[in-house]
Amino acid sequence: MRYNLKICRPSYTNMKYELANYERNVNKNVHKYNAYRKAASTLSGLSERVKSGEEAKKLPGIGEKIAKKIDEFLETGKLRKLEDINKDENNVAINELTRVSGIGPAKAKELVDAGIKSIEDLKKHLDKLNHHQQIGLKHLEDFEKKIPRAEIQVIEKRIKEAAEGIDEDYIITICGSYRRGKEESGDIDVLLTHPIYTSDIKDSKKHTALLKLLVKKLEAKKFITDTISHGDFKFMGVCKLDDEKPYRRLDIRLAPHDQYYCAVLYFTGSDLFNQKMRAHALENKYTLNEYTLKKLTTEGTPGDAEKITCEEDIFKILGLPYKKPKERSV
Numbered sequence: 001m002r003y004n005l006k007i008c009r010p011s012y013t014n015m016k017y018e019l020a021n022y023e024r025n026v027n028k029n030v031h032k033y034n035a036y037r038k039a040a041s042t043l044s045g046l047s048e049r050v051k052s053g054e055e056a057k058k059l060p061g062i063g064e065k066i067a068k069k070i071d072e073f074l075e076t077g078k079l080r081k082l083e084d085i086n087k088d089e090n091n092v093a094i095n096e097l098t099r100v101s102g103i104g105p106a107k108a109k110e111l112v113d114a115g116i117k118s119i120e121d122l123k124k125h126l127d128k129l130n131h132h133q134q135i136g137l138k139h140l141e142d143f144e145k146k147i148p149r150a151e152i153q154v155i156e157k158r159i160k161e162a163a164e165g166i167d168e169d170y171i172i173t174i175c176g177s178y179r180r181g182k183e184e185s186g187d188i189d190v191l192l193t194h195p196i197y198t199s200d201i202k203d204s205k206k207h208t209a210l211l212k213l214l215v216k217k218l219e220a221k222k223f224i225t226d227t228i229s230h231g232d233f234k235f236m237g238v239c240k241l242d243d244e245k246p247y248r249r250l251d252i253r254l255a256p257h258d259q260y261y262c263a264v265l266y267f268t269g270s271d272l273f274n275q276k277m278r279a280h281a282l283e284n285k286y287t288l289n290e291y292t293l294k295k296l297t298t299e300g301t302p303g304d305a306e307k308i309t310c311e312e313d314i315f316k317i318l319g320l321p322y323k324k325p326k327e328r329s330v
């Protein structure tokens with residue numbers, strides 16, 4: 001998930017995202033990063049702006065400290081803490097370099113320490129970048145453009161047609177923010193399975209071919225333009241719908257059929273929602289991940305995988321009311 005702050009008008013929500021990025025990129029404080037993101041996500045979901053920190057405190061994910069920051073912003077139009085952060089040119093440089101797909105905070109810091117402090121500098125040092133990062137740099141502007149829902153709808157059709165041309169029984173779900181009903185997405189998250197592919201079959205060659213065949217076909221159609229990485233179960237790359245459209249980040253994952261709904265749940269997100277759901281599972285002595293839901297034994301080790309035939313099963317077993325994808329953005 002990436003936030004392009006420069007093109008947005010200043011608001012306390014953006015400030016929270018900017019503070020979140022700072023905590024992740026510079027301080028390596030994932031806890032604070034999540035706290036700021038949670039607050040920002042709550043605030044951005046409101047139809048009207050809050051008028052005071054006191055009012056904001058009633059909302060989930062907003063405590064004393066963040067309420068104070070909202071007051072400061074409402075009173076002065078800025079945040080001292082952010083201004084101080086942005087006074088340090090190395091912080092600014094780290095943030096700029098992490099705009100490139102594949103460059104995380106650690107790599108950005110390494111580059112900044114080596115004197116590379118801007119995207120322009122980076123273009124002169126391609127040798128310092130791995131394949132993923134080079135593609136990220138090549139398509140930087142395009143990857144920062146959001147993908148309209150209508151474009152993903154066409155892409156969905158395109159991918160499903162290609163798949164059906166190989167084998168009618170492919171099952172494909174576009175997950176991520178698109179499945180959560182967002183009008184715009186950062187990338188396209190495709191999940192793939194096939195009824196003959198189950199996790200108990202040891203000879204997996206035939207099954208991992210399912211992903212390879214689809215990728216090959218989409219490359220032949222000039223829809224997939226670059227490969228970032230291509231493993232047995234996960235393809236990461238780049239696609240382009242037609243000459244008019246920007247290059248888009250495309251992820252395709254292959255899941256065994258019996259693990260499909262845990263994969264759908266995971267890949268639909270949001271990541272914060274997944275964190276909450278996993279924490280809730282643990283409180284109820286279950287362990288949930290992108291593959292399976294398992295009851296924990298009295299020793300705390302995972303038991304057999306629960307039989308899951310739809311997303312609702314997962315909620316039901318965990319004693320949670322079902323949430324539609326649209327309701328999973330926080």
Ligand code: DCP
Pocket residue numbers: 001002175176177178184185186187188189266267268269270271272274
């Ligand atoms: N995911 C997760 N934890 C992560 C990364 C991803 O649980 N650290 C899951 C939840 C995400 C899904 O994978 O919703 C897809 O990841 P994306 O980064 O593509 O995120 P989204 O599709 O939700 O948002 P965007 O519109 O930015 O692509």
Ligand code: MG
Pocket residue numbers: 176177185186187188189
């Ligand atoms: Mg996505």
Ligand code: MN
Pocket residue numbers: 176187188189251
């Ligand atoms: Mn993705």
